[in-house]
Amino acid sequence: MPTRTDPFVPRSAPDAPTGRSGYPAPPSRAAWSKPPGGASGSALGHACRLILRGATPVVHVSWLALAAVAVFAAAAGRWSDVLVAFLCFASTLLPLSMPSFARISLPARAVDAVVVFFVATLGLGEIFDFYWMFRPWDWLMHSAAGFGVTFAGAALIVSAVGGGSVAPLAGALLAAAFSVACGTGWEIFEFTLDRFFGLNTQKGFTNTMLDLVANTAGAGVAVFYVRRWWAGHAEVGPTRVLGEFIRAHPHLFQRQPQVPQKVR
DSSP states (O other), X not given: OOOOOOTTSOOOGGGXXXXXXXXXXXXXXXXXXXXXXXXXXXXXXXXXXXXXHHOOHHHHHHHHHHHHHHHHHHHTTOHHHHHHHHHHHHHHHHHHHHHHHHSOOOOHHHHHHHHHHHIIIIIIIIISOHHHHSTHHHHHHHHHHHHHHHHHHHHHHHHHHOGGGXXXXXXXXXXXXXXXXXXXXXXXXXXXXXXXXXXXXXXXXHHHHHHHHHXXXXXXXXXXXXXHHHTTOOOXXXXXXXXXXXXXXXXXXXXXXXXXXXXX
């Protein structure tokens, strides 16, 4: 069984594990800073180097697959698929470009999960019509999103108020509520597209409600993991990624819980 470490005590980046099989330490403060001179070309090259350094084998395979899809789609004159492939590629750059503008470096497994999610939703879902060929695909994607965003919500709560000031179950439920709120916001975004641009992203009231149910179900499963992690159990699976991310970013998780003073 893995040894449990305190998830609320950040540690400096040099002490964080490294290696493709584990959780690489985030770039140092010098690596995060922009190159001297302020030249836009140098800044762009610096960002590209950070992206390439953070790319994992899963990311490389995804890029090659998207490039192949774009080439075959262009040869067949399916320019809409070329556009979707490009948007999917651009989406995979988001988790990799975070060190260059936010001083945040996701663990390798978190990067893999985000990239696979984008490929599954845009690549398989839109280009290869998985949403139509395999009806539960949409629900699976919403469940996966609800599951993953719950851990992001837990990190936000620990950063904002300190983990020790929140009961484990309360913290897990708040993180799940954040995930459900994000899912609801996405459905509002789809409604806005349909209402003002004449699209059909929601595909009816029933589909919208099933999406919200799937998102809530994914967040509910994540509550089990987050609550155990918050209570001090051994870090396993996704909670290892969450714990490592918190401990590797002391500049985000240095807030100490504030005890309210009684008013006399």
